[in-house]
């Protein structure tokens with residue numbers, strides 16, 4: 001079981017701090033025949049994560065990629081930016097159970113990784129868990145329905 005959609009690629013984005021990890025993840029996706037679209041950054045030169053987060057988030061919202069994987073040094077800056085988009089539920093994860101619950105309970109559509117704080121092997125494990133965990137729905141569907149601003153009483 002995985003959450004991949006055959007007709008659209010996985011989205012990827014990072015800043016310079018996540019650039020090396022993004023390259024490792026691309027190799028991993030390629031070796032597993034998983035297609036992806038890379039929204040940058042495309043070098044380790046210092047840059048600003050919103051420049052890459054916004055196009056990636058917009059593509060998730062538009063149904064052009066699903067899911068997405070994003071990373072910066074801590075995961076916080078890029079995650080905060082992604083979550084400005086109403087259709088995005090980006091979850092910062094650094095252990096497998098967080099990745100599982102982000103999918104099962106929050107229907108997260110972007111996995112956010114703290115590239116300077118986790119080993120590449122753990123990042124790949126987090127991706128495996130994220131991609132293989134379905135959303136449980138039920139009471140969690142009601143809760144995520146209340147996430148957008150204005151959807152609560």
Ligand code: RB5
Pocket residue numbers: 015017018072073074075076077078
């Ligand atoms: C870049 O130095 C760093 O600030 C960035 O990758 C991220 O950690 C910000 O939240």
